[in-house]
Amino acid sequence: METCNAEMKNQVEKMFCDLRSKSEGIVASSSIYKNASDRIMKLVSSRIAAESEGYIVDMYTLLTERIKQEAFFQDPNHLNAFYRLNLREKLNDKYHFEVDSLDAFQKGVDYKEINRLYASLGAAAGTLAVGEILKFAMSSVVNIPFTVIVAGAATVAFSSYFKIVPSRNKIAFKKAVDAFLSDLEHDILNWLADVECFFDGQIKTLYSQN
Numbered sequence: 001m002e003t004c005n006a007e008m009k010n011q012v013e014k015m016f017c018d019l020r021s022k023s024e025g026i027v028a029s030s031s032i033y034k035n036a037s038d039r040i041m042k043l044v045s046s047r048i049a050a051e052s053e054g055y056i057v058d059m060y061t062l063l064t065e066r067i068k069q070e071a072f073f074q075d076p077n078h079l080n081a082f083y084r085l086n087l088r089e090k091l092n093d094k095y096h097f098e099v100d101s102l103d104a105f106q107k108g109v110d111y112k113e114i115n116r117l118y119a120s121l122g123a124a125a126g127t128l129a130v131g132e133i134l135k136f137a138m139s140s141v142v143n144i145p146f147t148v149i150v151a152g153a154a155t156v157a158f159s160s161y162f163k164i165v166p167s168r169n170k171i172a173f174k175k176a177v178d179a180f181l182s183d184l185e186h187d188i189l190n191w192l193a194d195v196e197c198f199f200d201g202q203i204k205t206l207y208s209q210n
Helices: 006-029 033-068 076-084 087-094 103-107 111-125 130-139 146-161 170-208
Strands: none
Touching: 006 033, 006 170, 033 076, 033 087, 033 146, 033 170, 076 170, 087 170, 111 130, 111 146, 130 146, 130 170, 146 170
């Protein structure tokens, strides 16, 4: 499932296109595999965590504009009922974007700590796929910042994608990076589709009350 909103999809695709370009530059300029892995991991996790808050804001704005065009919400009472849902605040409550809320990010990214937190969250969700974990975070009380979820996905993916890649085989390494980014892009789009479904589900409660 991917978000049907073309504008949001374009934003995500543009971000991953830039991440691929910068990751290729890291691979090309690095002679040590571990250094390249760490740099790409930090680039991807920090960029996605930073952009995702904007995605939520943009998604809310676009979906709000959409429902305001519907005949049902031409009635001021219905529109006021929509605003009383406080969906923007609900979405904020379901995702934690504060990077500084974890000691690991105050001191510098500690990937061992992030991996431990992400693994515990993955166990609770029954999956390590970032899109599914984000969906789980939406429906549960999860006290882990969003940025940790993304950074955790990067650490898990790197350990699985790159464990058999020779440290000096840049062609194979680049293919692994491309595969990792493609899967992560798909997961982010799935997550945004779930945000859209959550939004629509909340709107349906208003129809049922009238």
